[in-house]
Amino acid sequence: MVAGDTVKIYEYVIRRLALMIFVLFGVSAIVFYLARGFPSAFAPWAQYITFRMKPSQIQAIIVAHGFDQPLYIQYWYWLQDVFHGDWGFSNWANGLPTFEVFASRFPFTVELTVVAVIMTVVIGIPLGILSALKNNTAADHVSRIIALTGYSTPAYWFAYILQLVFFYYFYVWGLPNLPSSGAISQGLASAVPTVTGMPLVDGILAGNLTYTADAFAHVILPAFNLSFISLGYLARIVRASMLEVLRQDYIIMARSKGLSERVVIYRHALRNAMIPAMTLTGLFFAGLLGGAIITETVFSWPGVGYVSLRAVFQGDSNFLLLYSLVTALIIVSSNLVVDVMYVFLDPRIKY
Amino acid sequence: MTETVVQTDTRQSETKARIAELKYALYLMRQNPLVLTGLVLVIFFVVLAAVATLVVSPDEAFKLEFGQSYCWSSSIFSWTQLEATCPPGTNFILGTDGFGRDLFNMIILSIPLDLEIAFVIVAIATVFGVALGAVAAWVGGKFDEAILRITDIFFAFPGLVLALVFAALFGRTIQTLTIAVLLVWWPTYVRLTRGQVLVEKERTYVEALKSIGVNPARIVLFHIIPNSIYPIVVQMTLDIGGVILTFSALMFLGFSPSPALPELGNLASDGIGHVFTAPWLIVFPGLTILIIALAFNLVGDGLRDILDPRLRR
Numbered sequence: 079m080v081a082g083d084t085v086k087i088y089e090y091v092i093r094r095l096a097l098m099i100f101v102l103f104g105v106s107a108i109v110f111y112l113a114r115g116f117p118s119a120f121a122p123w124a125q126y127i128t129f130r131m132k133p134s135q136i137q138a139i140i141v142a143h144g145f146d147q148p149l150y151i152q153y154w155y156w157l158q159d160v161f162h163g164d165w166g167f168s169n170w171a172n173g174l175p176t177f178e179v180f181a182s183r184f185p186f187t188v189e190l191t192v193v194a195v196i197m198t199v200v201i202g203i204p205l206g207i208l209s210a211l212k213n214n215t216a217a218d219h220v221s222r223i224i225a226l227t228g229y230s231t232p233a234y235w236f237a238y239i240l241q242l243v244f245f246y247y248f249y250v251w252g253l254p255n256l257p258s259s260g261a262i263s264q265g266l267a268s269a270v271p272t273v274t275g276m277p278l279v280d281g282i283l284a285g286n287l288t289y290t291a292d293a294f295a296h297v298i299l300p301a302f303n304l305s306f307i308s309l310g311y312l313a314r315i316v317r318a319s320m321l322e323v324l325r326q327d328y329i330i331m332a333r334s335k336g337l338s339e340r341v342v343i344y345r346h347a348l349r350n351a352m353i354p355a356m357t358l359t360g361l362f363f364a365g366l367l368g369g370a371i372i373t374e375t376v377f378s379w380p381g382v383g384y385v386s387l388r389a390v391f392q393g394d395s396n397f398l399l400l401y402s403l404v405t406a407l408i409i410v411s412s413n414l415v416v417d418v419m420y421v422f423l424d425p426r427i428k429y
Numbered sequence: 430m431t432e433t434v435v436q437t438d439t440r441q442s443e444t445k446a447r448i449a450e451l452k453y454a455l456y457l458m459r460q461n462p463l464v465l466t467g468l469v470l471v472i473f474f475v476v477l478a479a480v481a482t483l484v485v486s487p488d489e490a491f492k493l494e495f496g497q498s499y500c501w502s503s504s505i506f507s508w509t510q511l512e513a514t515c516p517p518g519t520n521f522i523l524g525t526d527g528f529g530r531d532l533f534n535m536i537i538l539s540i541p542l543d544l545e546i547a548f549v550i551v552a553i554a555t556v557f558g559v560a561l562g563a564v565a566a567w568v569g570g571k572f573d574e575a576i577l578r579i580t581d582i583f584f585a586f587p588g589l590v591l592a593l594v595f596a597a598l599f600g601r602t603i604q605t606l607t608i609a610v611l612l613v614w615w616p617t618y619v620r621l622t623r624g625q626v627l628v629e630k631e632r633t634y635v636e637a638l639k640s641i642g643v644n645p646a647r648i649v650l651f652h653i654i655p656n657s658i659y660p661i662v663v664q665m666t667l668d669i670g671g672v673i674l675t676f677s678a679l680m681f682l683g684f685s686p687s688p689a690l691p692e693l694g695n696l697a698s699d700g701i702g703h704v705f706t707a708p709w710l711i712v713f714p715g716l717t718i719l720i721i722a723l724a725f726n727l728v729g730d731g732l733r734d735i736l737d738p739r740l741r742r
Binding site for chain 1: 462463578579581582584585586587589590591593594595597598670671674677678681682683694697700704705708711712714715716718719722723725726727730
């Protein structure tokens with residue numbers, strides 16, 4: 079990279095950041111419109127009233143909080159609150175501050191995501207490489223079937239199958255079984271001090287082996303569920319880019335120099351073929367951080383995805399607004415990071 | 430006179446080339462056993478969907494006491510939990526569902542609905558997305574920028590949330606759920622078509638068409654879109670499976686209009702509380718979804734390889 083390029087990237091990033099702000103406003107406006115613009119269970123004043131109030135009292139509360147104003151004015155009020163760090167109260171969590179609820183749940187989602195992404199990479203990338211090297215052989219077909227089955231699988235169904243086999247049947251057969259729900263066993267719930275909020279990390283930090291092992295046992299099934307449905311994409315991308323790279327002149331050159339096949343593949347081909355795979359992994363990471371609603375729900379994993387479904391059912395618009403904004407922020411910024419990384423990884427790309 | 434002859438000649442040779450191309454694609458498809466398997470399965474399910482009500486009479490299948498009468502002796506039978514569910518066996522190949530209906534029959538009856546919804550969603554998303562994407566790419570400028578930014582917003586939404594909120598707001602009907610899934614699905618086609626049209630737009634034949642004064646709408650509709658249709662077709666095939674998964678997931682998560690509705694995700698959701706006591710309730714409907722989605726994905730994945738000339742060798 080030369081100096082001129084750096085300036086261009088700088089400009090590009092600034093432009094993208096500006097677009098990011100626009101996108102976040104868009105997301106919040108849409109969710110706000112849906113959640114507050116219609117008479118529905120999402121009625122935002124629900125948390126301020128009780129059954130004992132008279133209609134006139136309820137009306138007074140609605141007026142006092144500005145819920146009788148036109149929607150765009152309500153949105154303006156909401157924006158002001160948000161810029162002061164006030165995300166309101168979550169009626170799913172019986173009126174706890176929304177931000178607190180989110181902050182206590184988010185570490186669980188992070189833990190699940192990290193483990194799931196590691197599993198995806200560890201299984202998906204070798205599968206893709208194998209598929210490319212043994213192109214159009216039985217190994218390729220098998221890996222293609224695994225990949226395609228992965229992304230044809232209903233996540234909720236596979237989650238129950240995993241529970242059925244590894245929790246229930248393993249128990250029936252007298253094998254050591256894996257827990258089917260939650261992030262930590264009930265008895266151990268407060269065995270270690272909460273530092274990061276992630277059971278696995280907290281257990282390691284406290285040096286409590288039982289706790290860590292228990293946390294790990296809990297995360298295996300949901301993480302595998304997530305990785306199984308996404309590793310197919312990764313394997314297919316790795317295969318495609320590997321095949322592409324193997325056709326390049328410099329690979330033919332390396333081979334004709336008499337380099338061993340191992341060196342050609344691992345030193346020359348793999349490095350370039352990994353660029354799209356890294357991108358995709360980054361996007362998976364961002365997508366999963368947004369909370370895997372289905373997986374978290376089936377495994378009762380106490381992350382933000384689980385709460386968001388509860389919030390939808392309970393009309394908790396404050397949580398949904400915070401949740402969709404944070405996840406949108408994660409998705410958009412990871413897109414930006416990936417795009418900028420590309421420039422560093424692949425010098426052929428210019429902005 | 431001579432001009433028309435030349436024109437028909439080129440037309441004919443063009444058609445011939447197209448047919449040869451198609452034949453070659455079919456040949457490649459035959460070479461690939463997986464794609465062929467997928468294709469056979471897709472045809473099987475589509476035909477099954479068409480004749481489902483002939484294979485299984487809905488009137489017969491919905492009779493509740495029919496199943497219950499067989500289950501009195503079942504060990505799993507208990508009034509507190511699953512009143513009418515009996516396990517897979519001689520009377521019912523796949524067992525009965527929570528209402529005592531033959532699960533095998535219910536699965537067959539639910540395939541038409543799932544396929545129909547998937548086709549409808551993909552078709553609408555395609556038409557809408559292709560139109561918007563093509564116009565955006567052709568017109569360019571501010572309009573293009575605006576469309577791009579709107580798709581940006583929709584891409585930034587976390588997974589299902591938009592669909593969930595929409596479904597929760599506007600009630601649990603098939604139409605609402607269809608629109609909810611559509612909301613999540615259309616931006617992909619806009620982006621895809623836009624990219625294709627931007628490339629095609631710069632080709633010399635478009636220049637030629639412009640210079641002889643062909644109507645821009647005609648150029649886009651009859652020349653550019655047909656030339657960039659392959660990736661769109663591949664995307665459509667791959668999306669059928671994805672839409673079935675998403676739609677059934679919405680049903681499964683509790684947005685079903687009625688627990689008795691024969692829909693695969695809805696059938697599976699019957700088994701939520703009974704996974705360990707009556708696993709077949711969830712296993713078989715889910716497996717059916719998996720096989721249908723896999724069939725479409727096999728075809729789509731194969732089509733992608735076949736239609737991409739670089740991967741042919």
